Amino acid sequence: MHPVRRQRLMIVVMIVVGASLAAVLIGMALKENLNLFYEPVRVAAGEAPLGRKIRVGGMVVKDSVVRDTETLQVSFVLTDYSANVLVTYQGILPDLFAEEAGAVTTGVLGEDGVFRAEQVLAKHDEKYMPPEVAKAIEGKHPPDGAAGSY
Amino acid sequence: MANWQWFHRLGSPKWLLGKLDRWTPWLLFAGLLLFGAASVWGLAFVPPDYKQGNSFRIIYIHVPFAVVSLAAYYAMAIAGAVGLIWRMKVADMAMRSIAPVGAAFTALALVTGAIWGKPTWGAYWVWQDARLTSMLVLFFLYMGVLALYDAYRERSSGSRAAALVALVGTVNVPIIYKSVDWWSSLHQPASIKFTEASTIDAQMLQPLLLAIVGCYLLFAALVIAQLRVQIVLGENRSQWLGDHAVNRTA
Structure with missing residues (x-):
């Protein structure tokens, strides 16, 4: 290779390596x-700030959804299989919100440990299958495998 | 040195334009055919999803455009690097041709994602989400390359500035790809897996793979159509180009 071209190649490589290094450092600083959200285990550990708008996400615990019969008030428990957070919310839940499915909530964590959500989003997992297949495998697997699939 | 002959020939705008004129209709035809067939297959013949119902079908547009827009960025950056190192005009032209197509594909992936997000998540867009934000950055990088390459009086200066942006931006591509694994995100992880069983049913996966292949061909056809324009723009003072035009109309 011509020395001038070799030099230009080195410059190109250095630009890419330098930019990657900068990205890694920024990533480490922002970590x-x-x-997007705090997991319940970090809320339980006291890492989540109180009284400030944050997001908490996890799996909705089975049989934990309690709806008020008169109002739109609803409460449910989010888990990451190591800790739980009780969430209260007033409003309409998204269609795909379900027990044993992921959810990401935006709101304020109270000193009583209850998370008062202003927005609830359903988090879809990476599983795609026809209804018949879902029915066929139902009960043969533990609900959505291991922790971390929310 | 005979092995390098293809590289030198590829660097000849005249030789390349002759080839591209012949390839374009075939690539466009094959791309439209495969992508069209996959869309009909995915929209009409695949069963609905057990949770999302019919709204999951946007996957047959969203995923192919997202996949190709990432690969296209690498292609653009490599073309930019070849242009920088070998001062090869055709490589600069290739970089300029990929940028608008990549930007359009990224925009389509963002828009289809937002349309799917509303019924699935309950929101069109969520700021701070690593996948969504890094994909938006990819769109801005494409726009940066587009804006820079014609921002200079000298065509070669524009190419050089755009190639630098393209190269620096390559760090974003693995970030987009791994964002859903590295950080908590609303966007789900990949369903098509290379090291273990995919978590998308085979019936749904087959048209998706076909759509991805079709999307690559469509991308190639659109880039080549752009490349022909770029060759004409870049070589407009050459004698051979006039002869070429005369031969084609004769």
Whole structure:
């Protein structure tokens, strides 16, 4: 290779390596801020700030959804299989919100440990299958495998 | 040095334009055929999803465009690097041709994702989400390359500036790809897996793979159509181009 071209190649490689290095450093500096939401285990550990708008996400615990019969008030428990957070919400839940499915909530964590949500989003998992297949495998697997699939 | 002959020939706008004129209709035909067939298959013949019902079908547009827009960025950056190192005009032209198509594909992936997000998540867009934000950055990077390459009086200066942006932006591609695994995100992880069983049913996966292949062909056809324009723009003072035009109309 011609020396001039070799030099230009080195410059190109250095640009890419330098940019990657910068990205890694920025990523390390921001680390937690790049997460969309706090997991219940981090809320339980006291890492989530109180009285400030944050997001908490996890799996909706089975049989934990309690709806008020008179109002739109609803409460449910989010889990990451190590800790739980009780969430209260007033409003209409998204269609795909379900027990044993993922949800991401935006709101304020109270000093009583209850998360008062202003917005509830359903988090879809990566499983795609026809209804018949879902019916056929139902009960043969533990609900959605291991922790972390929310 | 005979092995390098293809590389030098590829660097000749004249030789390339002759080839591209012949390839374009075939690639466009094959791309439209495969992508069209996959869309009909996915929209009409695949069973609905057990949770999402029919709304999951947007996967047959969203995923192919998203996949190709990431691969296209690498292609653009490599073309930019070849242009920088070998000062090869055709490589600069290829970079300029990929940018608008990649930007359009990224925009389509973003828009179809938002349309799917509303019924599935309950929101069109969520700020701070790593996957969504990094994909938006990819769109801005494409726009940056597009804006820069014609921002200079000298065509070669524009190509060089755009190639630098393209190269620096390559760090974003693995970030987009791994964002759902590295950070908590509303966007689900990949369903098509390379090291273990895919978590999308085979009936749904087959048309998706066909749509991805079709989307690549469609991308190639659109880039080549752009490349022909770029060759004409870049070589407009050459004698051979006039002869070429005369031969084609004769």
